[in-house]
Amino acid sequence: MEALKTVNEPIQYIVIKLGDEQYGIDIRYIENIVRMQRITRVPKMPEYIKGVINLRGEVVPVMSLRLKMYLPEDELTKNSRIIILKLEQGAIGVLVDEVREVVTLGEEQIEKVSYSAYEENFISGVGKVGEELISLLDLNAVVGTTTQA
Amino acid sequence: MDVSQYLEIFLDETSEHLQNLNDQILVLEQEPENMDTINEIFRAAHSLKGMAGTMGYKRMQTLTHDMENVFSEVRNGNIKVDSDMIDILFQCLDALEQYTELIRQTSDEGTEDNENLIKALNEILSGQKKGTEPAAKEETAAVAAQEAPSDGDKWKDIHLGDPEKHVFREAVKQGKNVFGITVKVQESCLLKAARAFLVFKAVEEIGEIIVSSPSAQDVEDEKFDLDFSLLVITEKSLDDLIKAASNVSEIDKVTGGVVAVDEEPAVQEVAVQEGETTAVATAEIASASNEKTTTAPAKTEKKAASKPIVNRTVRVDIEKLDVLMNLVSELIIAKNSLVSATEAQGSASSAVNEQVGYLESVTTSLHESVMKVRMVPIESVVSKFPRMIRDLSKKLDKKMELYMSGEETELDRTVVDEIGDPLMHLLRNSADHGLESAAVRKERGKPEVGSIFLDAYQDGNNVVIEVRDDGNGIDTEKIKKKALDKGIITPEAAELMSEKEIIDLLFHAGFSTADKVSDVSGRGVGLDVVKSKIEALSGEVEVKSSFGEGSTWTIRLPLTLAIIQALMVIVGDEKYAISLSAIQGIEDIENSSIKLVQNKEVINLRGSVIPIIRLNEVLDIETEKQDRDHLIVVVVRKGDKLAGLVVDELIGQQEIVIKPLGKYINKSKLISGATILGDGEVALILDSNALI
Numbered sequence: 001m002e003a004l005k006t007v008n009e010p011i012q013y014i015v016i017k018l019g020d021e022q023y024g025i026d027i028r029y030i031e032n033i034v035r036m037q038r039i040t041r042v043p044k045m046p047e048y049i050k051g052v053i054n055l056r057g058e059v060v061p062v063m064s065l066r067l068k069m070y071l072p073e074d075e076l077t078k079n080s081r082i083i084i085l086k087l088e089q090g091a092i093g094v095l096v097d098e099v100r101e102v103v104t105l106g107e108e109q110i111e112k113v114s115y116s117a118y119e120e121n122f123i124s125g126v127g128k129v130g131e132e133l134i135s136l137l138d139l140n141a142v143v144g145t146t147t148q149a
Numbered sequence: 150m151d152v153s154q155y156l157e158i159f160l161d162e163t164s165e166h167l168q169n170l171n172d173q174i175l176v177l178e179q180e181p182e183n184m185d186t187i188n189e190i191f192r193a194a195h196s197l198k199g200m201a202g203t204m205g206y207k208r209m210q211t212l213t214h215d216m217e218n219v220f221s222e223v224r225n226g227n228i229k230v231d232s233d234m235i236d237i238l239f240q241c242l243d244a245l246e247q248y249t250e251l252i253r254q255t256s257d258e259g260t261e262d263n264e265n266l267i268k269a270l271n272e273i274l275s276g277q278k279k280g281t282e283p284a285a286k287e288e289t290a291a292v293a294a295q296e297a298p299s300d301g302d303k304w305k306d307i308h309l310g311d312p313e314k315h316v317f318r319e320a321v322k323q324g325k326n327v328f329g330i331t332v333k334v335q336e337s338c339l340l341k342a343a344r345a346f347l348v349f350k351a352v353e354e355i356g357e358i359i360v361s362s363p364s365a366q367d368v369e370d371e372k373f374d375l376d377f378s379l380l381v382i383t384e385k386s387l388d389d390l391i392k393a394a395s396n397v398s399e400i401d402k403v404t405g406g407v408v409a410v411d412e413e414p415a416v417q418e419v420a421v422q423e424g425e426t427t428a429v430a431t432a433e434i435a436s437a438s439n440e441k442t443t444t445a446p447a448k449t450e451k452k453a454a455s456k457p458i459v460n461r462t463v464r465v466d467i468e469k470l471d472v473l474m475n476l477v478s479e480l481i482i483a484k485n486s487l488v489s490a491t492e493a494q495g496s497a498s499s500a501v502n503e504q505v506g507y508l509e510s511v512t513t514s515l516h517e518s519v520m521k522v523r524m525v526p527i528e529s530v531v532s533k534f535p536r537m538i539r540d541l542s543k544k545l546d547k548k549m550e551l552y553m554s555g556e557e558t559e560l561d562r563t564v565v566d567e568i569g570d571p572l573m574h575l576l577r578n579s580a581d582h583g584l585e586s587a588a589v590r591k592e593r594g595k596p597e598v599g600s601i602f603l604d605a606y607q608d609g610n611n612v613v614i615e616v617r618d619d620g621n622g623i624d625t626e627k628i629k630k631k632a633l634d635k636g637i638i639t640p641e642a643a644e645l646m647s648e649k650e651i652i653d654l655l656f657h658a659g660f661s662t663a664d665k666v667s668d669v670s671g672r673g674v675g676l677d678v679v680k681s682k683i684e685a686l687s688g689e690v691e692v693k694s695s696f697g698e699g700s701t702w703t704i705r706l707p708l709t710l711a712i713i714q715a716l717m718v719i720v721g722d723e724k725y726a727i728s729l730s731a732i733q734g735i736e737d738i739e740n741s742s743i744k745l746v747q748n749k750e751v752i753n754l755r756g757s758v759i760p761i762i763r764l765n766e767v768l769d770i771e772t773e774k775q776d777r778d779h780l781i782v783v784v785v786r787k788g789d790k791l792a793g794l795v796v797d798e799l800i801g802q803q804e805i806v807i808k809p810l811g812k813y814i815n816k817s818k819l820i821s822g823a824t825i826l827g828d829g830e831v832a833l834i835l836d837s838n839a840l841i
Contacts (some may be wrong), residue, residue: 040823040831041723042814043768052810052823054831057482059808059823089812103406 010106013127015134016083016096018066023096023126024103024134025083031091032084033099036076050095055084062093068142069122073099092143103129112135155343156256157462159204163249166193166200167242174238181230191220196339197245202398203343206258216241216269222274237269262407288517304329304378304405307362313380316359318407319354320382328356328387330394330405333376338399342371349379349399351393356383375401380408443732467562470523477516478712478806482825483802484512489827498825513804516712524559526607526615530569533554534576538601541580548598549577549584555605560612564686564706571679571690575702576601578676583620583700593697595619597631609710611730616702623694625651632657652692656680688822689838691788697730703788713807715824715834721770724832725796726805726824731837733784733791735799752782752793759784759791762840767819785837792841807834 013024016032032055039051039062048067052059062082066074074080084091107126112125124138128132173190176183192804194217201209216238222228251259284698307329309317317327330352331407334344339653345368348618352358358365360380382388387405395403456506491505531553538551560568584590584599591597602617625648632638632654636648683690687707694700707713707730715726716735743750743761750761761782765772805824821836 029706032504038830040776040833042810042833043770043819045814052814052831052833054825054829057825059810059825059831061811061813063813091811 001119003032006036010104012102012104013134014083014102015100017098017100018069018071018096022100022132022134023065024105024136026136026139027102029085029139030083031086034082034084034093036080036082036095053082053093055091055093058091060084060091060093062095063143064095065142066095066097087139087143090141094143103127103128103134105134105136111113131144150419155204155340156252158224158340159200160253162200163197163245166197167245167249169193170242170598171239172196174235174242176233177230178232184224187220187224189323191224194220199337199339199399199835201346203340205347206248206252208258208262208530209245210259212241212244212248212263213266215267216658219270219273228273230275234273237266237273240293241266303331303362303376304380304408307360307378309360309380313360317380317382325382326386326387327359327380327382327408328390328405329378329408330390330403331376331378332394332403335399335400335401336375341375342369342375344397344399345373345377347397348394351397352379352381352390355385355389356381399727401451465522467523470519470562472518474523477512477519481512481516481712481804481806484508485825485827486829487827493828516804520561520708520712523562525562525565526557526559527565527568528556528747529571530565531605531654534573534603537573537578538580541577545581546586547580548585548587549601550598551601551647552602553603558605558607558612558614560706561708564688567682567686568704568706571682571704572603572616574676574679575704576603579616579700579702583618583622585621589621599719608705612706612708614704614706616700616704619699622696622698622700623652623655623692624696628652628654652694655692656690664778689787705788711735713804713805715803716783717803717826717832718764718796719798720764720768720796721772721798723768723770724826724830725764725768725787726793726803726832726834727837728782728834731785731787731803733786736782736793738780738782738793740780754784754791754793754841757791759793760793761793763795764835765795765797767840785841787841790841792837794835794840795839805832805834816826 012027014027014030016023016025034053034055037053037110041051042049042061043050048064050062050064052061064074066072074095074097077097081096081099082093083096083099084093109124109129110127112123113123117133122138122142123135124141125136127134127136170193171188173186173193176186177190180186194213198210198213198217201213217233219228219238223230230232241263241784244261244266248258250256303344320327332345332348334341338344349358349361349368351822358379358381367373368377381390387407391403391405394400408593433622486511488505491501534553535551542549579601580599584601585593585595587597590599601617604615604617608614628651629638629643629646632651633640633643637654637657656679680690683704683706689705691703691705692700693703714729716729716732718725718727736752738752743752745751746758750763751758752761754779764770780795781797781799782795783799784791784793807822808824810820810823818839819836820833821839822834823831824834826832
């Protein structure tokens with residue numbers, strides 16, 4: 001992503017939790033964070049597409065990050081949130097367990113990952129904040145491939 | 150082109166000028182020497198004269214002309230303003246107002262010549278020795294302008310395509326003349342487009358305009374500077390032509406010459422002129438589409454009573470209408486929320502319910518009105534087709550005739566703009582592939598002249614456009630062979646395909662059955678483009694054919710795209726909307742009356758066997774209600790096919806706003822969109838066409 005190519009500027013990430021792992025989403029792609037609400041299922045869609053929601057009069061699809069990344073099915077709690085991403089293909093919501101904080105990562109704090117052995121790679125790098133590690137999501141990889149599903 | 154479309158502008162501006170004149174003459178009465186006022190009056194009178202002349206209102210023109218002469222003399226200081234003169238001027242204004250009112254009501258200025266007023270004006274003038282001079286000057290100036298040597302013969306710059314060249318060669322062969330003229334209008338001219346129209350009309354009376362530069366459309370839209378050029382075929386001489394054009398007033402000068410037509414032996418080919426907007430074609434379209442106001446105001450001697458009354462109209466940008474439509478959509482969503490909120494309260498007072506009901510009927514009417522504003526007749530698109538078929542007939546060397554009906558059928562403006570190309574493809578397809586050559590037709594006992602029909606009509610919330618021909622029909626064997634050759638289907642699949650499935654192959658991208666690839670059709674891009682274009686408009690296209698007898702292409706389009714009436718149903722714990730326009734009826738069916746045919750569930754509904762589709766199975770919904778003794782079946786229709794959709798419960802009819810699902814979910818064929826219900830929940834809209 002171009003966000004990582006323009007190296008000099010520190011980038012803000014929203015840190016979310018999926019299970020025990022922490023992930024970072026580039027804040028520039030985030031339009032909104034909304035509470036869990038009723039999702040209308042759309043038939044004949046891949047399992048990770050949970051359905052559509054009404055976001056202030058617009059119909060926006062929602063996908064499960066967990067299912068997309070081959071993690072166990074979501075457990076909805078009071079901490080569950082839908083993060084609305086504004087990407088080139090339009091708006092899409094991603095379902096996460098919890099939204100924790102905003103961190104600013106400079107270039108020196110991000111470690112690029114070489115392509116792993118996995119077929120799909122959803123991570124563009126790993127950020128280090130103190131002792132904690134945050135996997136930075138490659139949004140195009142996470143969301144973009146749904147169109148071919 | 151037609152002056153009638155300028156009638157509204159003319160009336161508005163005339164009223165303005167008359168008001169202005171009234172005010173200024175009042176001032177003049179008080180301050181007879183005020184030069185500014187006199188100049189202002191002169192300008193207004195001059196504009197009025199010009200506009201009246203442009204619109205062909207001779208009596209108005211004469212009267213204003215004489216008034217202008219008087220003002221001109223006043224301005225030059227040759228006449229002093231006195232109260233008698235002011236009286237007469239006011240009488241003139243009253244007379245002009247009468248003309249205007251008559252024109253507004255009947256689009257005719259009437260037959261009152263107001264001779265006494267003209268006489269009075271002339272008496273004022275003849276009171277001065279030099280009275281008539283300005284008019285004479287003007288005339289000599291006009292003559293001089295006509296005879297002025299040409300400096301810019303822009304018509305020579307017109308680029309000629311092959312079709313035009315061919316037409317010109319044909320004309321020369323027939324002993325006609327081909328001339329080019331460049332017409333320059335005066336800089337002071339107010340309604341350039343109207344002037345240009347009068348020139349077009351004058352020229353068309355003695356010849357045929359083949360090329361116009363800028364195009365006739367642009368000229369009509371006033372997209373030209375001060376001059377435009379025409380290439381004309383006529384039997385008359387160049388002088389006659391120039392005279393005809395320059396007889397129109399406010400024309401500065403007309404220059405012309407003979408167009409050199411190269412005499413190379415022509416290849417036997419007349420390319421189709423579909424792309425060319427010739428003046429003739431556009432003139433036809435415009436005059437046809439202005440049906441209501443087509444009164445040819447130039448012919449003022451007709452009886453006033455027979456003329457239709459001018460509709461008062463405003464031209465509105467389509468984008469503004471889109472904004473309006475979106476706001477109406479939002480309003481309907483808000484209304485739906487209010488309705489469900491009051492229902493949820495349960496104990497709402499009857500006064501509230503009454504008002505909500507009233508609000509509901511108002512929003513529905515509002516939506517209908519906005520929709521109507523966006524509707525235009527398909528005439529503007531189809532009126533170019535007769536000419537196209539005529540040209541195709543020559544080019545293909547087949548005799549054919551196009552019969553059209555239902556041109557007045559109205560569709561949403563955005564749909565009308567898009568429908569032209571697909572229809573053109575289908576017509577060309579019929580002309581090229583459908584109709585047989587005259588010899589074959591004779592052999593088959595058909596009339597030598599092939600017939601192509603284009604019928605449009607409204608069917609519920611849909612508009613149907615049919616393109617039909619009495620030609621060869623579709624040769625399914627040929628299609629099968631072609632599809633096999635091209636590797637679109639496998640031999641095994643070909644064996645199993647029904648006739649209909651084979652015909653549907655025609656819509657496959659890259660398919661063309663024409664043995665010879667011509668430039669009329671047969672590029673293999675036509676039919677799949679037709680299909681995708683129609684589907685993009687939420688419509689569908691079907692073809693029926695019987696070999697040897699002809700084929701029928703049926704295009705079905707929704708009347709409106711954004712807001713529909715829908716039936717809300719429940720399956721399991723999910724709500725779905727089904728477009729009311731697709732619904733034939735609702736039936737209560739006993740479970741035992743469902744029969745199996747070829748392992749598929751069907752019911753016998755009043756003599757017709759229709760398949761049953763269990764929505765819970767299709768949509769992967771768990772429900773137990775469909776095992777009951779009685780089933781609720783919504784009968785939907787696609788073309789003339791029916792199917793019964795089994796649902797759990799009916800909620801009722803509702804006006805819904807269609808929202809797109811976004812690009813991430815476009816793969817879902819069963820769902821055509823989503824809508825937001827009154828309680829904020831999203832419900833999906835079932836595409837019943839995809840189910841059948």
